[in-house]
Amino acid sequence: MRTGLTSSLPVWLAVVISLMSFQSYAVTIDRLEKSNDVEIKAWLSDGNGQGDIRKESEQSKTLPSFSVNEQIILNVEVATPRWFTGGTRIESVEIPNVLAKQRNQLATNYTERQGGQTWSRQRWEITLYPVKSGAYKVPPLAVNVQVSAPDGSNVAGTLYTQPLTFDVSLPSGLLSEDTPWFTATSVDVKQEWVQSSEDLKVGDAITRKVTVNAQDSLSVLLPNLLKSDSSPYFQAYPQPHRLDDTQTRGDYQSSRVEETVYVIQQGGDFKLPEHQFQWWNAKTNKLETVTLAGKQFHARHTPASFVKANARSLVNVFVFVVIVLVAFLAGRRYYQRHPTPPWLLFGLEVRKGEWSKARAQLYQYLRVSTDHLEMGKADSDKAWLKTSLQVQTGAEKAYVFHKMWKMISGKKGARNGLRLPKALPKLEKGHKEG
Template sequence: MCNRRNNICRWLLATTTVLSTLLLAPVTLGAEPQPATQITLKSWLKDQPAEHGPYAVNQQITLYLELATNRWFTAGTRISQFELPGVMVKQRSDMATNFTQRQDGETWSHQRWELSLYPQQSGQFEIPAIAVRATVARPEGGSRQITLTTRPQRFAAALPDPALTVGGHWLSASNLTLNQTWRSSGDNRAEDDNGSDMGELRVGDAITRTVTASGQDTLSVLIPTLIPALEGTDQLQPYPAQPRLNDTQERGEYLSTREDQTTYIVQQGGELTLPPLELSWWNSQIGQLETLTLPGQTLRVHHTPASWLAAYWHWLVGVASGLALLALTRVAIARYYLHHPRPISWQYGTAIWRQQWGTVRVLAYRYVRARRGSLELTSVSSDPAWQQQQAAFQQADGDRPQAFKMGWALVKRLSLPTGDGVARLCRTVGWRPALPGLATRVDKSATDGLPASDQER
C-alpha cells in the first residue's frame, strides 16, 4: 500500500515538473527586452555646385525625403501635398527607393522619396513643413501609424544668363537633343534634318515638318514651342497639330519629350522658303547657355495650269489690255493719216530709210522754210560747225547717219521756245484761256518772229 502511494507521488511530481517547464518557457522568452520602435525623417535639397550660384529658373531641383525605422514598413507611405507660389512641384515617381543599413548593431529599413521642384521666376522661396505618414511594425505585433513633419527649407533662383528672360523661348535641361524630319505628300517619303530630297513639289502638295526635343532634368510641359506660328500667305497655308508631350522613366533616368508638327499646304508655285529654327537652353550640368539649330528649306514648287493662271492672271490682263490699246492706237493713227498729211518728221525718216536722198533734202528745206521763211540751210545758223555740217549734207548721198544727224540738228536749232510751243499746242488742241484778255498777248507772243506761213496757220 505504501509502495503504491509512493509511486503515485513520484508520478505527480514528475508530471508537475514537466508541465511547469512547458508553461514557464514562453513566459521566460517573452520577458526578454525588445527594442522600442524608432522612426526618423530627414529632408534635403540636391546640392547646387558652388560655382553655379543660385539655382536657375526652370532648373529641376530635387527634394529628398528619407524615412528610416529600426522595424519595417508595413503599408504605403503618404506624403501630403503642398503649394509653393512661383514653383512647379512634381512627384515624378510613385515608388520609393528602399534599402537597409546596419546602425548600432540593428538593421534599419529606409525609404527615400524624391520630389522635383521647377522655379518659374526669380526670387527667394521657402519650402513649407511637409507631413509624411508612415506605417511600421510594432514589437508586440500589429502596426502603428506615425506622422512626421519636415523642417522648412529655403532656396534661391535667378535667371542664369542676362540674355534670357522669364517666360522666354528657352528651357533648362541636361542632355538636350533637337531633330526634325520632313515629309512631302508628293512622294510620301520622310527625309532627314536637311530634307535634301523632298521630291518634286506641285501646287496642292502638303509638306509636313516634325520637330522633336528630348532632354533630362526637365518636364515636357516646360519645353517651349519648337515650330513658331506662321501666318497664312497666298503661297503657303500652315496647319499646326497639337503638340505631343511625353515624360518617361527608364532605369531610374527620366526623359521628357516634346514633338511639334506643322503641315504646310502649297497654294502657289515658285520658290518657297521655310525658316530655320533655334532653341536656346541652359545646360544645368555644366552651367552654360547653349543653342541648338535646325536648317530651313528653300524649295521649288511647280505650277499646275490652274495655279499658273491664278498666279499670273493680273499680268495677263495687263499685257492683253496694253496690246489692245496699242492696236487701237495704231488703227486710229492709220485712219487719221488717210485724210491728213503725215508729219514732216515722219516723212523725213521714211525718205532716209528708203534712201530717197532728193526727198530728204526737199523735206529739210521745207522744214527750214516753215520755221525761218527761208530755203537756204546756211540761214539757220552762222555757227562754223553748222555751216560745215550743212555743206556735207548737201553734197553727200547714201549716208544715213549723216542724214539723221542733220535732221536732229535742224530740230534742235529751229525748235520753238517753251512759251511758243505751249501756245501752239493750245491752239491745236482747241483750249481757250481762262482770261480772254490774255489770249491776244499769248497768241501775239507765240507768233512774233515766225514766218508768215506759220502765222497764217
C-alpha cells in the first residue's frame, strides 16, 4: 500500500508544478504591452485637434503653451495588432483649475498597417479648458481594456498613459482673469425680440432672447449677458439659461441661450439697454468685442398705472384745488356780507361790456386816488393824456380801460385802490397861505 502511494507522488508533483508554471506564464495585459501586442499613448493638440504638441515641445525642449480658456485636446489612443474583445473605459480627468469634458462617449475606431501588420486602434478626445495661468500636469490616466491575446484568450486589464505637462498664460495684456471673456475660434450671436402685443401698454411683456454659438469653447465659459436690468419702467424676470455642448465630426460647438421677460410697470418711452462681451479669437490671435444693441419702446398708461406713476403730482394738484376752492368759498361768503371791491366791480363791468358804468368807475377811482375830477388835468404825461383821451372820447376797448385803471393805481396816493386821507388839512392850508 505504501509502495503504490510512493510511486504516485511524482505524478501529483508534476501536476502541481505544471499548474504553477502555467500561472507564472499566464498572459496578462502588462505582458502584452511589453511584447508589443498592445500599446497606449496620449498627447495634447491645439483647439483644432491638429498636431502632436507634446512631440513638438520635446523637439524644442520647451513646455507646450496655451492660452487661458483655450480649448486643449487630450488625445488617448489604444492599439493592438489583433482586436478588441470588450469595451474600453477611461477614468475621469481631474486637474485643479481645469475644466475637462468628454463630449463624445464613443471612441473613433480605425485600422492601420504597421510593420506588415494590421493594427486596430481606438482614439478618445477629452477637451481641457484651463481657467487660470500657470504650469499644469495631466496625471497618468487609467484605461481599462480587453483584447485578444496571441493564444486566442481574452485578456482584460488596466493600462496607464504617460503624464503630460503644459503651460498656460493670458493671451493679451488687455485681458485679466477677473473679467468675463472666453476663447474660441468662431462666434455667432443672434438676438430676438417678442412683444406680447403690438401696441404696448402697462402690464404687457417684452421677451428678449440672446443665443451665443461658439466653436472650440465650453458653454459654461460663455459670459452671462442679460443681467437683471430692472427700472421704474419695467421689471426683469430672467429665465433659466440653456447650455449645450456638442461634437460633430471633430467640430466642438457650444451654445448659451439666455432669455429675459420684461413686464412693463410704467407708461412712456423707455429703452432696454445694450450689452457687450469680449472673446479671444484663437484663430486670428485677436481680441474681439460683440455688442448686443438695445431697443427703444413706448407703452401706454392704464388708468391705474397713470394714477400710480403720477401719485405725487396728483396729490399736489388736489391739495391746490382744495385750497383754491376753500379760498373762493371764503371770499364769496365774505363779500356776501361786505361791499364788493371796486377793482372787481370794474373788471366785471368791462368783461360784460358795460362801458358807461366802467367809465364811471374810472372817474370815481381817479377822484379817490388823486383828488382830481378831470382825467386830462390829473397828469401831463403823454401816455396818460393819450389813454385818458381815448376813454373820454368813448373808446370801448377792454385793454384801454384796464390800462387807464393801472395808470391811476400808479399815481401818488393810490394804495390798493384806497386814498390815504390827508393829515391836518387846515394846517397844510394855513401853511400855503402864509
